[in-house]
Amino acid sequence: MVRIALCLEYCGSGFEGWQTQPHGRTVQDALEPALAAIAGEPVATVCAGRTDTGVHASTQVVHFDTTANRPLSAWVRGVNTHLPAGVVVTWAQEVAEDFHARFSALSRRYRYVLLNRPMRSALLHGRxxxxxxxxxxxxxxxxxxxxxxxxxxxxxxxxxxxxxxPVRDLRVAQVERRGEWILFDFEANAFLHHMIRNLVGALVDIGKGGHSPGWIQELLAMRDRRLAPPTFSPDGLYLAGVHYPDRWNLPDQGRIIAPLFLPGEG
Structure with a gap:
């Protein structure tokens, strides 16, 4: 039995989240049959962070165990031939049996990409x-x-x-404008369900003049979801990095690579 770590990139618009569902329209439901086709046996996967319907990933880390003896290229190119267009394996690496995609992670990083102009984007609809x-x-x-x-x-x-x-260690919270684009970056040991989309909703409310910047501190102190703005759209949210201890020697450590498109940026 060997344990393999994979990195996935996917467009969440075509999936109803990560976690397997009876209807089979999730990323996990697409990935596990593709892995099984290469392994020649059923494969169960564990991910670093379960994404919701419509949420994307440029760096989702997954692990699985298998008795199949395959070259690492088979877990990348071979698996990709069995995956739908909206999801792809970007790298594979054999890891020790105590590696765990979720519990070994030190932090997760997300980026929210917001187009701030009078007209919505047709070319980047859903992304x-x-x-x-x-x-x-x-x-x-x-x-x-x-x-x-x-x-x-x-x-x-x-x-x-x-x-x-509900307690989390939020290590990074940043926002910057790049022309008509606004990028929100968050890093934490872990995130609560809808936490980032709710934070973005509150920050946008502040950005449009609904409240002063200090209001976000008041919301934290009141601890009442009913007092905060509605959950923001999932369309611009990307799982953009998962950081592990150096001993695992995994690729893509500490890099933010979502999105790979910002029209107008050189």
Whole structure:
């Protein structure tokens, strides 16, 4: 028995999230039969972070165990021949049996890509968020200063969240404008269900002048999801990095590679 780690890239628009469902329209439901076709046996996978319907990934890490003896290229090129167009394996690496895609991770990094112009994008439909009115990025940047640290994020937690605790260590919260694009970057030890989309919703509300930057600190203190803005669209959200201890020697450590498209950027 060997344990293999894989990295996946996928467009979430064509899937109803990561986790397997009876209807079979998830990333896991696409990946496991493709792996089984190469392994010649059933394969069960574990991912670093379960993404929701419509959420994308440029760096989703997965592990699985198999008795099949295959070259690493088979787990990349071979598996890719059995995958739909919206998902692809980018690398594979054999790891020790104590590696775990979820529990060995030190942190996850997400990027939200928001198009901020009067017209939505037709070419990037489903792959970027959109807000029609001009947003004050300086105000959103000031609000982000209140977010890093160990906090109770109940105000930004979905009602159906199954996490045992709402406390998370948010290490990075950044926002920057690049022309008509606004990029939000977040890194934490782990995230609550809808946490990033709820944070983006609050920051956008601040950016359009609905509240001052300090309001985000008030929301944290009140710990009441009902007082925060609605959950923002999943379209622009990317799982963009998973960081592991150096001893695993995995590729793509610490890199943000989502998205690979920003029209107008050189």
């Amino acid at each position: 970027v968020g959109w807000h029609h009115a001009a947003l004050d990025v300086e105000a959103m940047h000031a609000a982000c200063a209140f977010l890093p640290g160990i906090h109770d994020f109940s105000a930004f937690r979905a009602a159906q969240c199954q996490a045992a605790s």
